[in-house]
Amino acid sequence: MQEAATSEATREYDVIVVGAGPVGENVAERTRAAGLRTVIVERELLGGECSFWACEPSKALLRPVVARADALRIPGLRAAAAGPLDVDAVLAHRDRMSSHWKDDSQVDWLDSVSVDLVRGHGRLDGPRRVAVRTAQGDTVHLTARHAVVLSTGTSAATPPIPGLDSVRPWTSREATTSDRAPGRLAVIGGGVVAVEMATAWQALGSQVTMLVLEDGLLQRMEPFAGEMVADGLREAGVDIRFATSVKHLTREGDTDGAVHITLANGEELEADEILLATGRAPRTSDVGLETVGLTPGDWLGVDDTFRVTAVPDGWLYAVGDVNRRALLTHQGKYQARIAGAVIGARAAGEPVDDSPWGAHAATADTAAVPQVVFTVPEAAAVGLTVQEAERTGRRVDVVDYDLARLAGAHQYGEGYRGRARMLVDPERGTVVGVTFVGPGVGELLHSATIAVAGEVPLERLWHAVPAFPTISEVWLRLLETHRG
Template sequence: MRGTDVYDVVVVGGGPGGEVAAARTARAGLTTVLVEKEAVGGECSYRACVPSKALLRPGAVRNAARAVDGARQAVTGPLDPAAVLARRDRFTGRGDDTGQADWLQSAGVTLVRGHGRLDGERRVTVTGADGGVRTLYARNAVVLAPGTRPALPPVPGIDRVGAWTSREATTADAVPDRLVVIGGGIVACESATAWSSLGASVTLLVRDRALLTDWEPCAGEEVTRGLSALGVTVRFGVSATRVRRDPATGEAIVDTDDGSSLVCDEVLAAVGHRPRTDDLGLDTVGLPSGETLPVDDTCRVPLPHGDWLYAVGDANGRAPLTHMAKYQARACAAAIAERAAGRRPAAGPHQPWSAAADRTAVPQAVFTHPEIARVGLTERAAREAGLPVRVVQYRTDEVVGAALHADGYRGLATLVVDEARQVVVGCTLTGPMATELIHTATVAVVGEVPLDRLWHAVPAFPTVSEVWLRLLEAYGL
């Protein structure tokens, strides 16, 4: 095609999902080009998962040391904010994506810088920083992996005061003396944990009556307890009604619906993200803009004119987490390779081109104090799905390995069991090591391991993992 660069696969978006999809299709022998306007690696690498965990880890290490007598006496000082921020910057490179771009090249993927959008069937136009436009054509597939942008709540003035979003919460160069966080989800809880550990006075405004309302209630209760222990003020049932800055002092003022006003240095809006599907040219192929895209288990978008469009990660809304975007990308790439070879990917949840687990076995790890983690269904979700479930709980602190791990260890393990099939369909853990323990539950859920077989997976003594034995004993085995 004159004036058009032709590839087998065109990937729009260079975040975790786009990177993996591109590398996998290239490895399958398909010529692949990836289009990225900002930094290769996406939000996760520079403004989300990686920097947030780098900010949270020093406080977690200090808390872990202080939880063991003998080590406690050696840890008496506060964190060094400058050192913590510098360590974070070593992980993010302050947005420099040279390493990620080099990795793409080594994987055989062509990188094109610019904003990509669909321009009809199999066509993507790329507008570069200089305004020049380049057209790419995909013989086999276009994969949309545009990621998300932080959302702002409909609070008057919040768009005019320089409010933080998740981006500023993970990239700020100084610790605010006073921080007001609007929200009660994961970003709000982790941000409150990180910045309070660095010395900020943090107030959390939570519209609901609990934190993390789509989790098991015990998770929100434990995080609330942990935040309070860190000195965070958590105000439930309170919403911001207006935000403004005092022009004389530069201080932010947050008015609330209970009649109070909070004076602070920074305001963080942690109310979620929106998929970047509003400027992708979806209308040129008959799809509505600004919405998540429906996909099948191979991440293919159903179109009346061919099997060529795919969407992974936040764009399809099935499981908007970094690790699940990568999982979807692996399945998507395998399906593209199958179809490119003239084969029809066989149906089935355990095929390499199926991302079916993103409906039933999505693991989540939250690095608050204490840590919480979950996989699969909550009790409420399982019952709403019509499953005959039984819930089993066991206090992790009653396990010898947990008591050895930390003095005053506090944690709770919750299993949701499908009584008809005698398999685990959900698990929630709270307490130290919860984020590292959850993968065992993920294997049990994905593998649909019968409880009487899981009984023979004997946990080593004395480890925190012995909670699995105790849970099965509590169930009656």
């Protein structure tokens, strides 16, 4: 890898990638593997949000919590696991998993795949041009022969709450990197970040209050998923307030005073920290969109090969969260693999197969997006929900099963609670959606993803024999229930 010199000179590449999170890294690796000279631009740490402020640190915080919850159900382990978590050890583990917020290993990896690096803030500067302002104040000008790829991701969305700016709220970044557990943590929101961080910090010693505008958690999943996760949070001691909005916020003093929260109903609450978990916004406000006729701050609409549809000549691509198709790291990396292959094919003058499930089309973004929520219990889903099927006019057969009836569930200890739902297309006889809730269900999800993405006929699934006694036996029980 060559780290570009900081100068006013223009350097030409085949492909310029702006944003070096996992998505940008994967695009760059794929275009370089296709023989295209590639440079990647990053203003923060290589590895991006996922490695340093989201996936890695959050799961490092959550894994001890989930493991202890599992141990508390197991005879012989219950007494040993009954004490509080070692908070210092958990935070130290989180720091190691986040490489102590140093990206040396990521730089070494980039070097190993022969992708150049420019550190600094990259902005479009007209068609096929990117200007990078470095930390030293210099400007590096880059031009692309074939493609510019924006993979700048998202940041926390901030709701219009009076007084919000004055209280210095946590976002997901502060929630995953804090070096202490606040005594009282208020969480605004009811989505994935909200429930995962409530799970983690309650277990690490905070008293957590969730302020949820909607009437349930995890609104994009089946309703029973949010209900079961809410039950788990309440059992852990979290105070959940549904149909609740915040009217005003103030903080005592300049730095570490209590946050005073005024709710719309007039109730007053206090917290030591307040976490905003109210969605994500695209990082496109300062990437030069105006220089190519786009509106700064907008999500970037793309086709199934990730070309930005509003830009002529097909040179600009947007991959990962910034295109709003599926705000998940693994889905962004899937998009990156496809986009890299597309750019390579087009540069070589080869045909592009953008038919459904073709090599150059991201069909899974709409048909088979998997997600695991790492709470107690876990929630995992892929494909359609009942609500989505009804909204789009698709007819489905709904098959439910109580996971606690499985012999494999008993291996997870006493008091196992879980539920599975399978949605079947009655005309084609294929699985189009699956939701699992319960301990250990995250490891069931890939089998469900294969069934949905592969459009595996139910008749063939009968021949996929689950091992006994595991919770994967749920597949057999779902098929039996569907057959009646």
